Amino acid sequence: MTTKSSRYRPTMRELWVPFSPEDTMIFRFIQKINQKYNLNIRSYSDLYNYSISNLEQFWSECFETAGFIQSGSYTRSIDESQYIDAIPRWFEGITINFAENLLFSRDDTVAQDAKATKEKENGKIAVTQVGEGGVDVRHFDWATLRHDTSSLASALQNRGLNKGDRVFAVASNSYQTLTVFLATTWVGGIFSSTSPDMGIEGILQRAKQISPKLVFMDDSTRYNGKDFDLMSKVRKIVAELSKEASFQNLVLLPRGKHPASIDLTSKIEPMDEFLSCADDGPPSFERLPFHSPCLISYSSGTTGEPKCIVHSVGGLLINSYKEGILHGDLRADDVVLQYTTTGWIMYVACVTALLPGARTVLYDGSPFFPNATSFIKLLSQEKVTSFGTSPRWMFEMRKLGISPREIADLCKVKTVTSKAELAVPGAAGELVAYKPFPNVPVSFWNDILPQQSPKSKYFSSYFAKYEHVWAHGDFVSIHPITKAVLFHGRSDGVLNPSGIRFGSSEIYSVMERHFSEIMVDSICVGQRRASDSDETVLLFVQMKPGYRLTRELVETIKQTIRKDLSNRHVPKHVFEAPDLPEERCFFIMSLEAQGNLEASSDTSIHDYSGSISWNWAAGDLGDDEPLIRPARNLPATPCRSSLLSRAHIHSIKSRERRSNLVLLHRVHGSTTNSTQIRAQLWQSCGRILEME
Numbered sequence: 001m002t003t004k005s006s007r008y009r010p011t012m013r014e015l016w017v018p019f020s021p022e023d024t025m026i027f028r029f030i031q032k033i034n035q036k037y038n039l040n041i042r043s044y045s046d047l048y049n050y051s052i053s054n055l056e057q058f059w060s061e062c063f064e065t066a067g068f069i070q071s072g073s074y075t076r077s078i079d080e081s082q083y084i085d086a087i088p089r090w091f092e093g094i095t096i097n098f099a100e101n102l103l104f105s106r107d108d109t110v111a112q113d114a115k116a117t118k119e120k121e122n123g124k125i126a127v128t129q130v131g132e133g134g135v136d137v138r139h140f141d142w143a144t145l146r147h148d149t150s151s152l153a154s155a156l157q158n159r160g161l162n163k164g165d166r167v168f169a170v171a172s173n174s175y176q177t178l179t180v181f182l183a184t185t186w187v188g189g190i191f192s193s194t195s196p197d198m199g200i201e202g203i204l205q206r207a208k209q210i211s212p213k214l215v216f217m218d219d220s221t222r223y224n225g226k227d228f229d230l231m232s233k234v235r236k237i238v239a240e241l242s243k244e245a246s247f248q249n250l251v252l253l254p255r256g257k258h259p260a261s262i263d264l265t266s267k268i269e270p271m272d273e274f275l276s277c278a279d280d281g282p283p284s285f286e287r288l289p290f291h292s293p294c295l296i297s298y299s300s301g302t303t304g305e306p307k308c309i310v311h312s313v314g315g316l317l318i319n320s321y322k323e324g325i326l327h328g329d330l331r332a333d334d335v336v337l338q339y340t341t342t343g344w345i346m347y348v349a350c351v352t353a354l355l356p357g358a359r360t361v362l363y364d365g366s367p368f369f370p371n372a373t374s375f376i377k378l379l380s381q382e383k384v385t386s387f388g389t390s391p392r393w394m395f396e397m398r399k400l401g402i403s404p405r406e407i408a409d410l411c412k413v414k415t416v417t418s419k420a421e422l423a424v425p426g427a428a429g430e431l432v433a434y435k436p437f438p439n440v441p442v443s444f445w446n447d448i449l450p451q452q453s454p455k456s457k458y459f460s461s462y463f464a465k466y467e468h469v470w471a472h473g474d475f476v477s478i479h480p481i482t483k484a485v486l487f488h489g490r491s492d493g494v495l496n497p498s499g500i501r502f503g504s505s506e507i508y509s510v511m512e513r514h515f516s517e518i519m520v521d522s523i524c525v526g527q528r529r530a531s532d533s534d535e536t537v538l539l540f541v542q543m544k545p546g547y548r549l550t551r552e553l554v555e556t557i558k559q560t561i562r563k564d565l566s567n568r569h570v571p572k573h574v575f576e577a578p579d580l581p582e583e584r585c586f587f588i589m590s591l592e593a594q595g596n597l598e599a600s601s602d603t604s605i606h607d608y609s610g611s612i613s614w615n616w617a618a619g620d621l622g623d624d625e626p627l628i629r630p631a632r633n634l635p636a637t638p639c640r641s642s643l644l645s646r647a648h649i650h651s652i653k654s655r656e657r658r659s660n661l662v663l664l665h666r667v668h669g670s671t672t673n674s675t676q677i678r679a680q681l682w683q684s685c686g687r688i689l690e691m692e
Contacts, residue, residue, distance in 0.1 A: 026326045034060055046481055055080050055435055059318070063091060066321040069106045071113045071287055078436055083468040085459065087451050090438040091314055095287035098185040098294050099153075102354040108459070117142065119332035119491045126354060128335075129175045132222055132365025134378040140175055150282035152183035158277045158324045159248065161213055162295065163286055166554030170196050170203055170211035172221055172364040173342055173350060176253050176271070180216045181351055185294055185313070188286030192296035192308075195343035196221045197228075200236050201513075201564040202506060206298050207237070209308050210445050211246040216271075220256035224366045227256065238267050249274075249677040290314030291442055297345050299461075300495065300502045300573050307457060309446035315439035320352035328386060328415055332357030335412070337379065338388035339367055340465050349388060358386075367393055372400050373407045380408035386415040394418060431485075433470040440470070455464055461613045495526045502569060507539065515557065518547045524571065539571035542579060549576035649665035 021027055030041050033050070033192050037057070041047050051058040059077040059254070074093040082088040100115070107116035114148075120126070122143035129138045137445070138146075160319050161167065167184040171177040171193060184191040194206055196218045204629040207215065221228050234250065249267045251274045262268050283377040286295075294313035298306040324330045336353035337360075353360040361382050367375040367389075376397075377385060397404065404410055442451075449456035465471045495502055507524040515522075520542040527536045539557070543549055554574045 022429065025285055025331075029061075029065060029326055052435055053250045055683070059090070059438055062318055062326075066230075066318065067108060067111055068108045068317060068327070069101050069104060069115055070094050075339060078438075080435075082436070084433060084440070084470050085463040087440070087442070087450065087470055088436050089291050090436075091290040091320075094290045094314065095399075096290060096314055096317065097105060097188075097285040097287045098196070098284040098316060099149065099182040100186070100287070101317055102182060102352065103142075105148065105357065120354075124357075125359050127175055127178060128359060128361045128382060130361060130363045130378060130382070131659070132225070132363075133374050134369050134560045137382075138175065145179070146282075149179045149182045149186065152179050153186035153277040154278040154281075154283050156183055156189065156214070156273050157187050157283050158279065159214070159274075161187055162191050163288070163382060164190060166192060166210045166212040167627065168207050168210065168215045169193040169342060170198070170215065170217040171253055171342055172196055172218055172255065172629075173340060173347065173362045174218075174253075174255070174364055175362060177216070177342055178351060178360075178362065182670070186285060187283060188288055190293045190296055190310075192298075192344040193347065194298070195231055195341040197223060197341075197568070198343060198566045199562070199564040199569075200233055201509065202566060203233075203237060204240055205305050205506070205509075206308070207241060209305065210296055211244055212241075213246055213248050215241065215247070215250040216253055217250055218253045218255040220236065222255075224369050229256070231261075234268065237604065240688045242267055244372065279666050290315050290438075293442065295348070296445055297342075304508070309441045310443045310482055311439065312442045315442070316348065317355070319439035320348070320355050320624045324349070324352055325356055328417070330356045330358050330386060334358040334385045336386045336388075337361040337363060337382065337384045339363060339375075339390065339393070339416075340388070346388065361513065368396065372396065372402060376402070376404045376407045376410075379404075379413060380410060385412050386417070388414055388417045391418055395534065396564055413628075418625065426644075430471055433476040433478045434468065460570070495524070495535065495537055497526070497537050497568065497572075502565075506565055506569060510561050511541070511557075513564075514560050518544055520544055523577075535572040536573070537569075540577045542577050549574065645682055 018024070026044070026047070033039060034041055041050055056077050063077060071095045072095050078090050079088050084484050103120070105118045105120055106112065107114040107118075120142045122141060125139045125140050126142045126145045127140040129140070156167070161184070162488060167180065167189050168182050169177055169191070171180070174194070177193065181191045181193070190210075192206070192210055192212070194203060217237070218230055218236055219234070220230050234252065238250050241250070247267070248260045249269055252262065252268055252270050254271060262270060262622070291312045291314060293310045294316055296313040296491040297309045297311065300306065330353065332334065332352075334356070336350070336358050338346055338349040338353070340350060350362060361384060363375075363378070375393075378384075440506055444456075444458045444461075445452075447457045449459075451458040453459055462470050463470055478485055484554070495504060504524040508522065511519065511522045522539060522541045524537065524539045527538050541549060541557075557574055558570045
C-alpha cells in the first residue's frame with residue numbers, strides 16, 4: 001500500500017491494556033520464532049515486517065504450529081522468486097481435508113494424519129442454533145455434529161457426488177446448512193451458498209454459472225418477525241436448473257413449523273428422504289492438494305454477472321488459523337457469534353470457529369427483532385466471548401442511546417470484530433498486496449483463460465491496475481501512531497449498504513428486463529456523506545419521451561427489484577434524470593462544502609466523495625470555474641473508474657446554493673500536483689445535469 005505521510009499527529013489516550021499479553025496465542029507464536037531463529041521480534045509491527053520479509057519461513061511456521069491433519073510433505077511453503085500474479089502454488093506435496101480438520105483435532109503422539117477429539121470431545125457443545133429474537137435455541141455436541149455430517153457425506157457420495165462437483169445452498173445460517181458445507185468438503189466437493197432472501201434472478205445468476213449437481217434450499221425463512229414461504233421460489237429455481245445437464249436434485253431443508261407440500265414427480269425431495277440412502281459408517285475423508293477448490297463465493301457483480309471466486313482448501317484452513325487463532329486468540333473454550341448471512345464471505349468465520357474447538361453460535365434473522373436490546377441479551381445468554389458485527393449495528397446502538405453493558409452482563413466478551421468505519425487522521429491509499437499469500441483465490445469458476453493471462457477475468461479483476469501487484473478495490477488509511485488499518489470505502493463501483501456488498505449490474509439487469517420499454521437507461525450508485533452512518537443506494541433513471549417517473553412507478557421498480565434480487569438490493573431513493581452519462585462505472589456521492597474547499601493529504605475520502613484525486617483537486621474549485629464541458633470531450637483513458645458527484649456548493653460571498661451533477665474521471669497514479677490533476681479532471685469532465 002502506498003500513501004503520503006500525514007502532517008497531523010493526534011494526542012493518543014490509552015484506552016485498554018491486556019491483562020497478560022504473554023498468554024495470547026500470538027505472543028507464544030512470536031516467542032517460538034524468536035527462539036528458533038534467534039530473532040528479537042517484540043511487537044505486532046515487528047511480526048508483520050518479519051512475515052513479509054521472510055514469506056516462506058513465516059508461513060511454514062504457521063502451518064507447522066497449526067498442527068493440521070494432513071498427508072504428504074513439502075520442501076518449501078512457497079517459491080518466493082515468483083511474482084504474485086504468477087499465482088504460485090503453496091505447500092506442494094501436502095494433501096488436506098477441510099471438514100476433517102474442523103471436526104477432529106490432530107493426535108500429535110502418533111502421526112500427522114492421525115485424528116483425535118482433543119478439545120472436541122463427544123459431549124462438549126460444538127454448535128448453538130438460535131432463531132430470530134433469541135428463541136428456539138438448540139445445542140449440538142461434537143458427537144452429534146460428526147454423526148450428522150458423516151451421514152450426509154455418505155448420502156452425497158452414494159448420490160454420485162465426486163471430487164470437484166459443486167453443491168449449492170440457498171439457506172439460512174443454520175445447523176443444517178453447516179452440515180451441508182462440511183459434508184460437501186468431506187467427500188471433496190465444492191460448496192457454495194447464498195441467502196434465501198435473495199430473489200430468483202440473483203440466485204440463478206450464481207447457480208447457473210457453477211452448474212451444481214445438487215442444491216439444498218430452505219422451504220421457508222423468517223425475518224423481522226415475518227415468515228416467508230419459499231416453495232414458489234423453489235419450484236421456479238428447479239424449473240430453470242433442470243435445463244442444466246449437471247443438475248440432479250434440489251433437497252428441501254425443513255425450516256418452517258409445518259412440512260412443505262412437495263410434488264414427488266419433480267426434482268425436489270425432502271432432507272430425510274435424501275439421508276435415507278446413507279451408509280451406516282462414515283466415508284473416508286477425501287484429502288486434496290493444498291490449492292484444490294473447496295469453496296466458491298461471489299463478487300458483487302459491478303461489471304456484469306457476479307464473478308465466481310474459487311477458494312482453496314489449504315488457503316481457507318491456514319488463513320483461518322492465522323486470523324482466528326493468532327489474531328483473534330480463539331481457543332477451545334471460546335464462544336463465537338459472527339452475525340452474517342450465508343451469502344456473505346463472513347459466513348466462513350462461523351464455520352471455521354470450529355477449528356480450535358470453539359463453540360459457534362449460528363443466529364438467523366434480524367438483530368433488531370423484537371427490539372434493539374434482544375441481541376445484546378443473547379450475547380450474555382450464550383456467554384459469547386468473540387462477537388463479530390457490522391458498523392451499522394454499532395451505529396444503531398449509539399443512535400438509540402443504548403449502552404450494551406447496561407443491558408446485559410457482557411463480562412465474557414473479550415473480542416469484538418467489525419469493519420472499521422470511523423475516519424481518523426492518516427493519508428488514504430489503495431490497499432494492495434505485492435507478495436503472494438496462501439488464501440489468494442485460486443481462480444474464477446468458468447474463466448475461459450488461465451488466471452495468469454492478462455485477458456482473463458481473474459487477471460483483469462486483481463492485477464490489471466498495477467504491474468505484479470494485487471488490488472481488489474479497498475481504500476484504507478494507516479493510523480500514524482497505532483498503525484491500525486481503517487477501511488474508508490471502495491475504490492470501484494461496489495455498493496455496500498449495511499455491509500451487504502453487491503454490484504450495480506445486478507440492478508441494471510432487472511431494469512433492462514422489466515422497464516426497457518419506458519426507460520432509456522439507469523445508473524445505480526452509492527451515496528455516503530461524512531455525516532452518514534451507512535451507505536444509501538440511489539437509482540437514477542432516464543425516461544423515454546411520453547413517460548414520467550410517478551410515485552406508483554417508483555414503488556413498482558422497488559417491488560420488482562425486491563422480488564428478483566432481495567430486499568437489501570432495493571434503492572432507498574429513485575430519481576428521474578433528464579440525461580445520463582453513457583458510461584456506467586460511476587459513484588454518485590454527496591459533497592457538502594463551504595466556499596472554496598480545503599482538501600489535503602489528511603482528508604478522509606469519506607469527507608470528499610471517495611476519490612483521492614477529488615481530494616487534491618477540490619481545493620481549487622471555486623465559483624468562477626466553468627462547470628460545463630461537452631460530453632464529446634470524455635476521453636477513453638484514463639477512465640479506469642469514475643466518480644459521479646452530486647456537489648452542493650455554498651458560496652461564501654452570496655450564500656447562494658446551487659446543485660449540480662458533475663461527472664469526474666479519477667486520474668491514474670499518485671501525485672500531489674493539484675494543478676495537474678485539476679487540468680486532467682476538467683479535460684474529462686462530462687455534462688452537468690441540473691437536479692434542483
